[in-house]
Every structure is written in C-alpha cells, then in structure tokens.
Amino acid sequence: MRKVALNTDRLGGSLSVGIFGIISWLTAVTNANFGAMGALGLITVLRWPYYLGLVLVVVAFSYELLRNVLRPWRLTVLIAMLVLILFGTSSIVAPTPSLSDSYLHAGFIQYILQHGHVLSNFDARFSWPGSFALGALLVTFVGQTTAWDFLRWFPLVIELLYLAPLLAIARWSGVSRRAGFLGIAFFYTGNWIYQDYFSPQGLNFLFFLVLVATALSLWRPVMRVAGGRVAGLSNRWRITLQTASHRRLEGLDSIPRWDRSLTMTGIGLIAILIAASAISHQLTPYAMILALTMLLIGRRLGRPEILVFAVVATVLWLSLGATNYWIGHLSNIFGSFGNVGSTIGQNVSNRVTGNSSHIIVVDARIGLTAIIFLLAGIGVLRRATDDRAIELLAGAPFVLLFVQSYGGEGLLRAALFSLPFTGLLAASAFLPRTSGTIVPWIHHLPAFAMRPGVIRWTVAVTLSVCAVAMTMVRGGNDAYESYSTGELAAVNYVYAHVHNNGTIGMLAPYLPIFQNDVGNVSYFIASAAGSTIKYDITQLLSARPDYVILSQSQNAWGQIVQGYPAGWESQIKTALLKNFYKVVASWPTAAVYLAEA
Amino acid sequence: MRKFLLSTGLRLDSGVPVLTIFISICVLLIARIWIDNFLDVNRRATRLLDGFVVGLIVLFFLFVGARFVTLA
Numbered sequence: 001m002r003k004v005a006l007n008t009d010r011l012g013g014s015l016s017v018g019i020f021g022i023i024s025w026l027t028a029v030t031n032a033n034f035g036a037m038g039a040l041g042l043i044t045v046l047r048w049p050y051y052l053g054l055v056l057v058v059v060a061f062s063y064e065l066l067r068n069v070l071r072p073w074r075l076t077v078l079i080a081m082l083v084l085i086l087f088g089t090s091s092i093v094a095p096t097p098s099l100s101d102s103y104l105h106a107g108f109i110q111y112i113l114q115h116g117h118v119l120s121n122f123d124a125r126f127s128w129p130g131s132f133a134l135g136a137l138l139v140t141f142v143g144q145t146t147a148w149d150f151l152r153w154f155p156l157v158i159e160l161l162y163l164a165p166l167l168a169i170a171r172w173s174g175v176s177r178r179a180g181f182l183g184i185a186f187f188y189t190g191n192w193i194y195q196d197y198f199s200p201q202g203l204n205f206l207f208f209l210v211l212v213a214t215a216l217s218l219w220r221p222v223m224r225v226a227g228g229r230v231a232g233l234s235n236r237w238r239i240t241l242q243t244a245s246h247r248r249l250e251g252l253d254s255i256p257r258w259d260r261s262l263t264m265t266g267i268g269l270i271a272i273l274i275a276a277s278a279i280s281h282q283l284t285p286y287a288m289i290l291a292l293t294m295l296l297i298g299r300r301l302g303r304p305e306i307l308v309f310a311v312v313a314t315v316l317w318l319s320l321g322a323t324n325y326w327i328g329h330l331s332n333i334f335g336s337f338g339n340v341g342s343t344i345g346q347n348v349s350n351r352v353t354g355n356s357s358h359i360i361v362v363d364a365r366i367g368l369t370a371i372i373f374l375l376a377g378i379g380v381l382r383r384a385t386d387d388r389a390i391e392l393l394a395g396a397p398f399v400l401l402f403v404q405s406y407g408g409e410g411l412l413r414a415a416l417f418s419l420p421f422t423g424l425l426a427a428s429a430f431l432p433r434t435s436g437t438i439v440p441w442i443h444h445l446p447a448f449a450m451r452p453g454v455i456r457w458t459v460a461v462t463l464s465v466c467a468v469a470m471t472m473v474r475g476g477n478d479a480y481e482s483y484s485t486g487e488l489a490a491v492n493y494v495y496a497h498v499h500n501n502g503t504i505g506m507l508a509p510y511l512p513i514f515q516n517d518v519g520n521v522s523y524f525i526a527s528a529a530g531s532t533i534k535y536d537i538t539q540l541l542s543a544r545p546d547y548v549i550l551s552q553s554q555n556a557w558g559q560i561v562q563g564y565p566a567g568w569e570s571q572i573k574t575a576l577l578k579n580f581y582k583v584v585a586s587w588p589t590a591a592v593y594l595a596e597a
Numbered sequence: 598m599r600k601f602l603l604s605t606g607l608r609l610d611s612g613v614p615v616l617t618i619f620i621s622i623c624v625l626l627i628a629r630i631w632i633d634n635f636l637d638v639n640r641r642a643t644r645l646l647d648g649f650v651v652g653l654i655v656l657f658f659l660f661v662g663a664r665f666v667t668l669a
Contacts, residue, residue, distance in 0.1 A: 260635065263634070264631075267630060303630060305629060305630055308626065308650070312657060313619075315657075315658070315661055316615060316657075316661075319615055319665070320612045320615060323668065326665075327668050
C-alpha cells in the first residue's frame with residue numbers, strides 16, 4: 001500500500017524541511033522587538049514563524065528517526081538545528097549578554113589577566129579557579145583584553161559541544177541507535193535549567209559528559225547469565241543482590257572493548273578530566289564520583305582505581321586549594337547534610353512565588369521536567385537491556401540532595417546531571433531495545449501503538465510540545481535577566497566614574513554588572529540585605545553607596561518575582577531624591593543616581 | 598582534639614603531608630593499572646600494592662581530617 005503519512009522525501013528530504021524551519025526561525029528572531037518583552041519573557045516577543053520553524057525541524061527529525069534506513073549524519077545535523085533554535089534565540093534577540101553571573105565570571109577572568117593570580121578571601125568561587133584561569137588563557141590566546149566577546153554566544157557554543165559526548169553516550173549506553181538520537185533530542189528539549197551561561201558549571205558539565213562517554217565506551221558488562229535471560233521477580237532480586245559483590249566492586253564484572261593501549265589512553269583522559277574538574281567547580285566532582293560509582297555498580301567501569309582517584313583528588317582540593325572557602329564556614333558544606341525535606345523546600349516551594357505569569361512559568365518548568373521523568377519511568381519498564389547503568393546514572397545525582405542544598409539550587413543541578421540519561425530512558429518509552437539478557441517488565445502494547453506511523457507522529461507531537469514548552473520556560477526569566485543597551489551604558493558610566501573603594505548600590509542583582517574592578521569596588525544589593533525593599537530602603541540609604549543604579553530589569557524583577565505593583569520603583573526614585581541623591585545620567589531603561597557630598 | 602593535634606608539632610595546617618600522600622597514591626594507582634595491563638606478574642604482587650594504596654588512602658583521610666579540625 002502506498003504510504004501517504006508524512007513523506008518528507010517528496011518535499012526534498014528531511015534536511016530541506018529543516019532548512020525551511022531555520023529560515024522561518026531566522027525571520028522570527030531578526031524581527032523580534034526586545035523592548036516589547038512582557039512578564040512571560042522571551043515568548044512575548046516571538047511570533048508564529050518561530051514556532052513554525054521549531055515544529056518543522058522537529059517533524060523533519062521525527063521523520064528521519066523512523067526511516068527504514070537510519071542516516072546518523074542527517075539526524076545529527078537536525079539535532080544541531082534544534083539546538084540552534086532552542087539555545088541561539090535568546091543570544092540573537094537580547095542586545096547584550098544575559099545573566100549578571102556571566103558578567104561576574106568575566107570580572108574574575110579580568111582580575112586574573114590583570115594580576116596573574118586570584119583574589120584571596122573575596123568569593124567562594126575563586127577557591128575553584130580552574131575555569132577562570134582557562135578563560136584568562138583563552139582571552140590572551142585570541143588577543144582580546146576581556147572575556148566580553150565570549151559571553152553572548154557561550155550558551156549556544158557549549159550546548160553544541162555537549163552534542164559530541166552525548167552522541168557517544170547514546171552510542172555506547174546500550175539503548176537502540178534510534179532511541180539514542182531521540183534521547184539526545186529529549187535532553188535538549190528538557191534542558192531549561194540555564195546552567196550553560198558563561199560559567200564554570202557550563203564547562204564542567206562538558207567534562208562530566210565526556211567522562212561518562214569515555215567510561216561507557218571503554219567497558220562493557222560481562223554477561224551474567226550464560227545463554228539465559230533475567231526475568232521474573234525472584235530472578236531479578238537474586239541478580240540485584242550480586243550488585244554489591246566483591247567481584248563487582250573490583251571491576252571484574254566489566255571487560256574492556258578495546259586493546260590495552262586505547263584503554264590506557266581513555267583512563268588517562270578520565271584522570272585529566274577529574275583533576276581539571278576538582279579545581280574548577282564545587283559540585284561537578286561529586287557528580288562525577290557518583291557517576292563513577294554507578295558505572296562500577298552497573299558493570300560499566302573496569303577500574304575502581306579511577307573512583308578512588310576522583311575521591312582523593314576532590315577532597316585534596318577542598319582540603320588544600322579551597323581553604324579560603326571553608327575556614328570558619330564548615331557548616332556551609334556540611335550544615336544541610338541529611339535535611340532532604342528542607343533542601344527540596346528551598347528548591348521547589350520557595351521558587352513557586354511571584355505574580356501569576358511567573359507562577360505559570362515555574363509550573364511549566366515543573367511540568368516539563370515531570371513529563372520527561374514520567375516517560376523515563378515508562379522507558380525503564382519497556383526496555384530490554386544487558387545492564388542497568390543508565391537507570392543508575394539517572395538516579396545517582398539526586399543523592400546530592402542528601403548532602404547539600406547548594407544554596408537552594410541542588411535539585412536543579414541534580415536534574416541537569418540526570419537529564420542526559422533520563423532523556424535516553426524517555427526515548428526508550430517510544431523505541432525500546434527488544435534484545436538483552438534483562439527482559440522488559442512490559443512486553444506488549446496494543447498492535448496499533450506499535451505501527452511506525454503511530455510512533456512517528458507520537459514522537460513528533462511529544463517533542464514539539466516539549467520544545468515549545470522549553471522555549472517558554474527557558475526564556476521565562478528574560479524580562480529581568482536579559483538587559484538593554486541602556487542598562488549596560490548606565491553600568492559602564494558608573495565604572496568610568498566610581499573611585500577606588502567606592503560602592504555601587506542596586507535594588508536587586510539584575511544588571512549587566514560586576515565585570516570590572518573586582519576587589520576595588522564594592523556593591524550594596526538592597527534585596528540581599530533582608531528587608532522588603534518595596535516598603536523599606538532604609539538599609540540602602542544607611543549604607544549610602546556612592547552610586548545607585550535603577551533600571552527596567554530590577555523593576556521587572558520586583559513585579560514578576562516579588563509581586564510588587566507596577567511602578568513600584570518610582571517610590572524608590574522619590575526616596576533617593578529626598579535623601580540627597582541626584583540623577584547624573586539616564587537612559588530610557590536605566591538611571592544613575594549619585595550621592596551628593 | 599584540636600589542642601592535641603597542634604601539640605604534636607606536625608604542622609598539619611601546612612598541607613605538605615596531604616600533598617605528599619596524594620602524589621604517592623597517584624603514583625601507586627598508575628603503577629597498579631600499568632602493571633595489570635602490561636606486565637604478567639603474580640596476584641600476590643598486585644595485592645601487596647593494593648595494601649600500600651589502601652594504607653595511604655587511610656592515612657590521607659586521617660591527615661585531611663586533622664587539617665579540617667585544626668583549621669576550621
């Protein structure tokens with residue numbers, strides 16, 4: 001029978017459809033008006049051509065994924081197109097780089113470039129300076145004087161770099177080839193967590209992915225049941241009990257895929273990644289330790305020495321290199337040990353606040369993550385496999401919540417470290433592997449659900465929903481985390497005029513600031529001082545910073561996150577003028593106030 | 598505990614013992630992997646090496662613990 005459903009070959013092939021999608025997307029983003037952004041963030045400035053472009057790329061990918069003959073290169077190109085749309089939009093639409101933290105990291109790099117060393121007792125992040133030192137090296141290498149040029153496009157570039165280890169993880173994880181590509185698509189459409197801005201965690205996540213990809217490609221599991229299959233509750237339980245066997249922990253249940261010299265090279269690469277991560281980021285080394293532990297238990301790590309090295313290197317840096325961070329503040333590290341309830345409270349409940357549009361965005365974030373984890377649960381039940389390493393890797397990061405709340409961000413980070421593997425499991429819900437020594441819990445679905453056309457459309461619709469939701473939730477904070485040129489000009493004005501040891505005041509840390517004069521200038525952030533600044537700026541006035549910057553982004557933050565009424569910032573302006581501040585420079589989106597002598 | 602550790606005069610806060618032990622552990626771990634992959638030696642030799650590594654790791658964590666106690 002002649003097939004009529006979604007035959008894109010007649011339209012010139014999936015790549016042509018993808019290219020049409022990219023053209024449609026380009027039309028949308030080049031015509032987007034950043035100044036008209038509303039409380040829901042990025043989606044308020046995107047028009048229908050954006051969604052048309054996104055859906056065309058997703059449909060082309062879904063078609064290509066379920067062709068009779070798999071074409072990996074085409075799928076890879078279509079995923080790269082998806083990444084371009086999902087992670088490049090904000091960089092094109094916003095006139096300046098987003099997130100004040102990325103400016104702060106550029107400031108740290110600037111300090112290293114100017115002084116040749118880090119600043120002691122200044123910021124906890126300076127106790128893990130590896131990424132900043134690498135940044136300084138790169139800035140010098142490309143002949144620049146600041147890291148500014150890296151900020152704007154870093155999210156897109158680093159997400160594209162993630163693609164290489166993700167392809168290797170998908171290839172060697174034990175899921176089917178098609179599920180591997182779909183899993184990568186789920187990773188990108190679920191990665192709203194925004195840890196890919198110019199930051200050590202963005203770079204270290206790449207290290208994490210390369211480490212897992214290397215280990216998965218180096219070792220494969222020893223078959224446990226010769227010629228047999230693991231099925232039935234009692235059999236599964238008996239096999240599970242072997243997990244903690246001495247043999248398993250010695251790495252003897254895994255065997256290398258390659259010759260000795262290649263294996264040794266891989267081990268060397270893993271060791272370098274661990275050492276680099278131990279000095280670059282506070283959290284990633286612990287995620288690596290958990291991942292290595294799970295790989296060992298899951299019969300995908302043949303060298304337990306690597307795990308020992310990771311533990312020793314991480315503790316060594318904490319003990320020696322990060323002394324500035326923990327002396328006198330050990331409770332910062334161990335204070336939240338075991339308080340999972342309060343950690344989840346900090347991570348979830350405290351975020352569901354603000355006005356109605358912000359709550360919609362936060363609810364959508366929870367919903368999108370829940371969909372992918374729910375699909376992953378179905379994938380676990382449907383897939384046949386030889387080992388359960390992917391399930392273990394997906395669950396392991398959540399152990400971090402028992403140890404550290406990580407300033408209320410632990411759950412987000414755990415979800416991010418889990419996502420590459422959760423994505424693969426979610427893909428297995430649609431395209432499960434059918435052969436393996438461990439048989440699936442759910443064997444059969446109704447006949448209509450197994451037809452390729454049905455699977456293709458189900459995949460296309462699910463991915464489209466996730467991709468559109470991703471656009472909404474990832475750009476949901478852009479109304480106050482993306483900045484106008486006026487705000488940047490205001491900050492530059494202040495840096496040009498503030499004297500050494502001067503203080504710059506602001507209502508909330510939502511400005512393109514912190515990139516200059518690290519250590520020479522101090523900052524007073526009213527929202528961090530503990531008072532409800534809508535009603536009370538006495539702390540700001542008594543701190544009496546030399547300059548105060550008021551801006552559109554801070555105003556938007558008050559309305560969206562704090563639920564303040566429109567125009568709340570005008571009360572602050574009046575209070576500043578009454579208390580001997582004067583306006584020295586202003587732009588349509590920002591104003592600079594100077595304390596009169 | 599803190600007073601006792603400081604009275605030993607071992608200068609635990611200098612970090613030198615921790616660094617020395619760490620480097621020793623690294624060297625032994627690399628040696629063990631290399632021996633296992635490239636040399637055909639008997640099981641007893643690698644067991645002996647394992648003993649050294651485990652001993653050094655215990656020592657490492659003792660020194661690290663002492664450093665936290667003396668400095669925190």
